[in-house]
Amino acid sequence: MGKTSKDKRDIYYRLAKEEGWRARSAFKLLQINDEYDIFNGVLRAVDLCAAPGSWSQVLTKKLRQNTKNEDEVKIVAVDLQAMASLPGVKQIQGDITKVSTANEIIKEFEGLKADLVVCDGAPDVTGLHDIDEYVQSQLLLAALNITTHVLKLGGVFVAKIFRGKDVTLLYSQLKLFFANVTVSKPRSSRNSSIEAFVICQDYKPPEGYEPTMVNPLLDHKYCDFNQLTGPNRVIVPFNACGDLSAYDSDTSYSLLLEGQSSYEYKEPIQNPIDPPYKEILEKTKSMNIKPH
Template identity: 90%
Template sequence: MGKTSKDKRDIYYRLAKEEGWRARSAFKLLQINEEYNIFDGVLRAVDLCAAPGSWSQVLTKKLRKNTDNADEVKIVAVDLQAMASLPGVKQIQGDITKVSTANEIIKEFEGLKADLVVCDGAPDVTGLHDIDEYIQSQLLLAALNITTHVLKTGGVFVAKIFRGKDVTLLYSQLKLFFEFVTVSKPRSSRNSSIEAFVICQNYNPPPDYVPTMVNPLLDHKYCDFNQFTGTNRFIVPFNACGDLSAYDSDTSYPLLLEGQDSYEYKEPVQGPIDPPYKEILDKTKAIQINKV
């Protein structure tokens, strides 16, 4: 396999490298914005599960347009893992299930709350859909929980969601906190992918709600208005987002795109830092363990 084959297989992978994004997911946030204008008037934004940092890159680029004074723009990126630094982004290497992390964010905003919280976090998938969906839902709920600590009333929350068998439980949960909940799939997300994004607008928690990190938020159970099977399932509206003329992530494009007259291979912007399989990679460099 030549090194151009990945560029051919995935147009957004290639464009991300050419435009300097750390991951192709940058396009997803850009396309969500095209549809929902989530960056309008936003000065303080939180990027949860930020590594490798492509969404933070988008935030810095877009939010600076909202003000003449770049110092007003505050972006906090939170992740458990280390992430290569980005100018204009405050990094917190911490756990989103901890109050201390929430406090650190608020401190960074000088006591003010965030206008926008985004979360593109996803677990390493196991291959068992139900576990993957569960872990993803817990990640989303953890993100929602910390969001309830840091988001201003009326604010916007955007998060990755796996549209699996129990996604309606999450929809009903999110609907408790936000007036508008829609699910959207950017054109840069593949048709075959289970991922989509929930765009939760107008944060409006229940009147008696007190944010707490003592107990994790658990997802809902099936009930009368959200049945396991039947006509009463809690399904939120779907939108495809991204310009109709945008590239399509399932389409195979030639290396010479329309309107281009040359192609040059580019290396990825930022490689992975310290993956769990690092140790065995180092070990297998020295010995061949498959020869037993």
């Protein structure tokens, strides 16, 4: 987390620093749970595209409240890049499009399957909404493919989605696997962002379905908005979650939080494990150059 003035004005960024979350995105999962109670009875969870780990932090805190024996809680975090360790979280540095990754997850659960799979992954956005939406939809379907390998019947799947013209097709495909599918926008998600989250409950794959990593469901061509007609046409349920009294993510608030008399910058709870500026700092130290 940097120290730019924009970040300082972001109330959820500052609350994340105050409460020890690795990123402001932790509040998105917390608000989704407030609305849908997705953590109820969950002991085994998978966090796909987990870095930097804020959603894994939320899972660790919330799932331990479901049992008196914390050893029963198993959380697996998967990401292509390395992530600073978290107590109680098993990390797998792997590709979510590989069957071997799914097998590793099931191995960590000792042959059992997950109660909950979450994915907050997103591509590097270009600003071209059509391209960003398409790439994000492919990432979501990759997450769905691995989810069909590791999620138990009746389980829950939560993933980021970019709202756009293909959202109806995505919704229809998710409905093939889940009894209830809703698109939700947490209050901590900026209104200016096209992101939202699909909350897929009660996993029930089609009869005879064999999980596969080969064929993504989404068609590889663009089509007109609301291209589904007749009985196939669906209206995607959309829900804004988060208490209306909560902070507005698009509003700038005073740097002084409640109870503070002066603003004081706090270092991150955990520094980056391999920041891009590390090499430069080492060079400046060896050359006895003081950075400005």
